Amino acid sequence: MLPNKKYATLISVNTAFVLAVIKLIGGAATGSVSVLASAVDSILDVGSSTVNYFAIKQSEQPPDKDHRYGHAKFESLASLIQAGVITLSGLYILYEAYVRFESGRAVKSIEGGIWVMLFSLVVTFMLVILLRKVAKKENSSILKTESLHYEIDLLTGGGVLLGLVLVKVTGINAIDPFISVLIALKTVYSALALGKEVSEDLVDKALDEDELVKIRGVLDAYSCVIVGWHKLRTRKAGAEKFADLHVQVNRHLSVEDAHMIADMIENDISETLNGADVQIHIEPCESKCTHKICALCDTEIKNEINRLKNK
Secondary structure (H helix, E strand, C coil), rough: CCCHHHHHHHHHHHHHHHHHHHHHHHHHCCCCCHHHHHHHHHHHHHHHHHHHHHHHHHHHHCCCCCCCCCCHHHHHHHHHHHHHHHHHHHHHHHHHHHHHHCCCCCCCCCCHHHHHHHHHHHHHHHHHHHHHHHHHHCHHHHHHHHHHHHHHHHHHHHHHHHHHHHHHHHHHCCCHHHHHHHHHHHHHHHHHHHHHHHHHCCCCCCCCHHHHHHHHHHHHHHHCCCCCCEEEEEEEEECCEEEEEEEECCCCCCHHHHHHHHHHHHHHCCCCCCCCEEEEEECCCCCCCCCCCHHHHHHHHHHHHHHHHCC
């Protein structure tokens, strides 16, 4: 049974802490800058995963008088912070690689570093699988970010391991910091791409086109009882999705029937978007509307409403 997203983040924190301690000891013992760089990354993982845990905890709070739309954007904010942390870790790895190039120090115990990184890769791989599954189940942007972070750790850990093996085979110690440079560049690139993606939530970018197509599909299904629709607006905050629009109905419909139509459309769009928050503003059609819906009598419209309601 999968844990919820809050406990999945706690698992990340504890896993990152254990890996950081092991890598620090291994890096100090072996003298490998790439292992030490990986240890620094794990230390930053502890901080970012801790931020994510409290962000998820806060995002789950219900709306209050100061946050009428809820707290879901705390997830996006935490993801942006995490992207910044990943960028810093990449820059630090670049610095350490430069220092090692300048000093020319050799790796003292290659075998020890190899075992440390093998253990780290196995544990990280298991964590990535868990985070992917929980992120899919919970539809959580912050866990998707967390999973991506540890996928990058897999890549960097694999690079460190490869570098140590090559140093052992060739005897060229410069390979160790060179691998660190490649890892750092990949880390910074991934962090910038991640920051761009999550910042779109914070500036209320519209939902993806495939989700907009789903909304239009729901509205098309109600063409037998509505005159038209416009002013569709969508956005996302963390795992939460929001949509609002105006729907035109026959001006002679009762308030009760118009409200019923709005409720049905809201529910269908919400279900289509996995629990989105949908708000519809009902408008009457124009006084001389020639739309086919307005040619129906009240009984025919009510029959259509009941048909849709019971489908």
